[in-house]
Amino acid sequence: MIPVFSPAIGEEEIQAVIACLRRGEISGSFGQSIHEFERKFADYLGCKHAVAVNSGTAALHLAVDALEIRAGDEVLMSSSTNIATALAAYHHGAISVPVDSENDTWNLNLDLIESLITPKTRAIIPVHILGHPVDMDKLMVIADKHNLAVIEDCAESHGASVRGRMTGTYGKLNCFSFYANKVITTGEGGMVTTNDDTLAEKIKLLRNLAFIEPRFKHERAGYNFRMPALQAAMGVAQMGKIETIIADKRKLAARYNEALGNIKDLQLATEQSWARNVYWMYGVVVNEDFPLSRDRLCHYLKESGIETRTFFCPMNQQPLLRRQPGFREVHCPVADRLWERGFYLPSGTDLTNDQIKFIASKIREASMRAS
Numbered sequence: 509m510i511p512v513f514s515p516a517i518g519e520e521e522i523q524a525v526i527a528c529l530r531r532g533e534i535s536g537s538f539g540q541s542i543h544e545f546e547r548k549f550a551d552y553l554g555c556k557h558a559v560a561v562n563s564g565t566a567a568l569h570l571a572v573d574a575l576e577i578r579a580g581d582e583v584l585m586s587s588s589t590n591i592a593t594a595l596a597a598y599h600h601g602a603i604s605v606p607v608d609s610e611n612d613t614w615n616l617n618l619d620l621i622e623s624l625i626t627p628k629t630r631a632i633i634p635v636h637i638l639g640h641p642v643d644m645d646k647l648m649v650i651a652d653k654h655n656l657a658v659i660e661d662c663a664e665s666h667g668a669s670v671r672g673r674m675t676g677t678y679g680k681l682n683c684f685s686f687y688a689n690k691v692i693t694t695g696e697g698g699m700v701t702t703n704d705d706t707l708a709e710k711i712k713l714l715r716n717l718a719f720i721e722p723r724f725k726h727e728r729a730g731y732n733f734r735m736p737a738l739q740a741a742m743g744v745a746q747m748g749k750i751e752t753i754i755a756d757k758r759k760l761a762a763r764y765n766e767a768l769g770n771i772k773d774l775q776l777a778t779e780q781s782w783a784r785n786v787y788w789m790y791g792v793v794v795n796e797d798f799p800l801s802r803d804r805l806c807h808y809l810k811e812s813g814i815e816t817r818t819f820f821c822p823m824n825q826q827p828l829l830r831r832q833p834g835f836r837e838v839h840c841p842v843a844d845r846l847w848e849r850g851f852y853l854p855s856g857t858d859l860t861n862d863q864i865k866f867i868a869s870k871i872r873e874a875s876m877r878a879s
């Protein structure tokens with residue numbers, strides 16, 4: 509089976525973790541590798557602070573908590589996203605308000621935001637889906653006009669940029685994931701980035717049980733969301749190859765574009781002129797006139813030894829959120845369609861040219877057999 513993803517782990521990561529063990533740096537409370545990873549990550553993005561945590565979900569949770577978003581508040585977010593985005597609001601009693609997607613980048617449609625704002629709206633969480641950035645320059649104008657906090661969900665967009673500026677440097681607090689299949693990985697892990705000194709301190713406080721002086725007296729409900737030093741050591745090694753990984757992913761996308769280009773009624777991943785897409789995963793959408801459904805096509809590919817994965821179930825369709833008192837029914841026909849017709853192809857950086865050609869030939873074969 510050609511897997512949808514395989515992490516780029518080499519001797520550097522193995523040696524870094526071993527060295528960390530030899531130094532006795534095993535916890536998330538001490539260890540030079542945590543600071544080193546945070547510093548390297550912040551410098552890479554060009555932002556002031558990066559605070560390492562133990563997952564992307566924890567990063568989002570802390571961002572919402574630190575901005576004091578609470579029960580009854582509304583948070584606008586990309587409808588097409590991982591449930592973790594909405595859970596960050598949910599666990600604080602806040603309402604997720606889904607914003608429908610646009611057709612070409614599959615990111616949230618900025619033209620819809622203003623019509624969804626109410627007096628309860630506190631924040632916007634744009635998700636840079638599959639590695640294509642949201643037009644953050646435009647989004648910040650809308651957010652500033654309405655005095656809304658922005659939390660970027662960058663779980664899929666490490667290194668993606670907007671007119672040369674990195675995702676994860678626009679919002680008040682921004683969240684990355686280093687889960688096993690993300691652009692760079694620490695197995696499990698996350699990062700909160702910010703240019704705000706006070707918020708950076710607050711995130712560090714909340715990450716570590718909100719310890720204050722005198723020790724063991726607590727004013728706030730914190731969490732243990734610390735990233736273990738072993739993970740951070742792996743992260744440092746991954747930072748050394750992030751640009752190589754992104755270059756490989758961009759090459760992969762170019763090869764897919766070429767191999768799939770002449771297949772009718774198959775919409776391919778794009779890159780806007782102002783954007784740098786890191787193609788976390790290479791997505792495609794099966795148009796209505798394609799001779800077989802997305803599910804039948806994916807089944808055909810599976811039988812041929814090719815693993816695929818569907819796009820996310822949009823937040824407007826989540827049973828969990830729809831049961832929440834105060835949830836607003838927002839129609840998201842584009843996100844619904846992406847859920848029904850979108851999927852991503854194997855996107856590991858070790859994928860060979862021949863494998864890409866094989867995958868394209870199988871999609872073409874499925875289409876021809878069905879028509």
Ligand SMILES: *Cc1c(COP(=O)(O)O)cnc(C)c1O
Pocket residue numbers: 563564565566589590592593635661663664685686687696697698
């Ligand atoms: C992966 C992902 C997350 C969650 O990150 P974890 O590290 O798995 O907790 C959140 N948002 C998006 C868009 C993701 O893709």
